[in-house]
Amino acid sequence: MSKTDWVDPSIWYQQLPTAHVAAMALIRDQAGKVLLVKPNYRPHWTLPGGMADPGESPNVTVAREIDEELGMTFSPGHLAVVDWVSPQGNRKRPLLAFIFDGGVVDNPDVDLQKSELDAWRFSSVSDMGDLMPQAGIDRVRSTMWAAKQQTTLFLVNGIDIRPTSHGDEASTQHDRAS
Numbered sequence: 001m002s003k004t005d006w007v008d009p010s011i012w013y014q015q016l017p018t019a020h021v022a023a024m025a026l027i028r029d030q031a032g033k034v035l036l037v038k039p040n041y042r043p044h045w046t047l048p049g050g051m052a053d054p055g056e057s058p059n060v061t062v063a064r065e066i067d068e069e070l071g072m073t074f075s076p077g078h079l080a081v082v083d084w085v086s087p088q089g090n091r092k093r094p095l096l097a098f099i100f101d102g103g104v105v106d107n108p109d110v111d112l113q114k115s116e117l118d119a120w121r122f123s124s125v126s127d128m129g130d131l132m133p134q135a136g137i138d139r140v141r142s143t144m145w146a147a148k149q150q151t152t153l154f155l156v157n158g159i160d161i162r163p164t165s166h167g168d169e170a171s172t173q174h175d176r177a178s
Contacts, residue, residue, distance in 0.1 A: 019084075019094045023062035024049030025076060026143045027102035033122035034140055035108070036131060037069065040118045045131040047099065047140065048120075058098035066102075070120065071111025076100035080146035083139055083155040099139070101147040135159070 007015075024047040027035040036045040050065035052058060059076045066074040081099040110120055125144070128137045135158030142160050146153045153160055 017093075019096050020091065021052040021056075021058060021061070021096050021098070022049060023052060023058035023065065023076075023098045023100065025062050025066060025074065025100050025102035026080060026140070026147055027108075028104050028144075029122045030104060030106060031122075031124075033124050034128075034144070035102075035105075036121055036123050036128075037117050038119040038121075038131075039116060041116070044133055044136065045121075045123075045128075046136060047143075049099075059100065062098070062100055069113045069117055070108070071113070072108060074102065077103055077147075078150060079152050081139065081143045081153050081155055083158060085157055097139075099143045101143075 025035075026047060029035070035048060037048045038045045048066050048070060049062045050069070052061040053064075056064075058079075062076050063074045066072050078101050079098060080101045081097070083095075083097040083099065085095040085097060087094055112120060123131060125137065125141060128140065132140075138160075139155060139158040142153050142155055142158075153162075155161065
């Protein structure tokens, strides 16, 4: 590289693409139902968590958000899913959603933050159809599978993009049956 090709780092970094960062948790009850929250600013339910503050790591984000929104002290388990979500609507940048395994809780003592959330509940995947868009349900299924396997999956728009055993299409079947 010649000196004429060199770009000052302050300029170079400003030119790089950026993304929003969110962090969520998969928290389950003894029956395997998933803890969902209903934000008052969107029409559908979601996993608990939220957007990272500037400079905040995803594991700190999810712990802070669950403390703020549910009044629960939370220590995230292993990172189960990273989901790259395309820009859509008013969000002009991609979103990187980090989903941590939150383990199993019995009778959580929830103190709901009513300024952001309308409700919380445990739900089976089969009951999520009226609560979440399909991409959210796919994300939950993939996260449940990754948590069980103690592995981390990379998703694109909620879809597990690993090749199937046939190698000819994206794979989301790993947990469709459950």
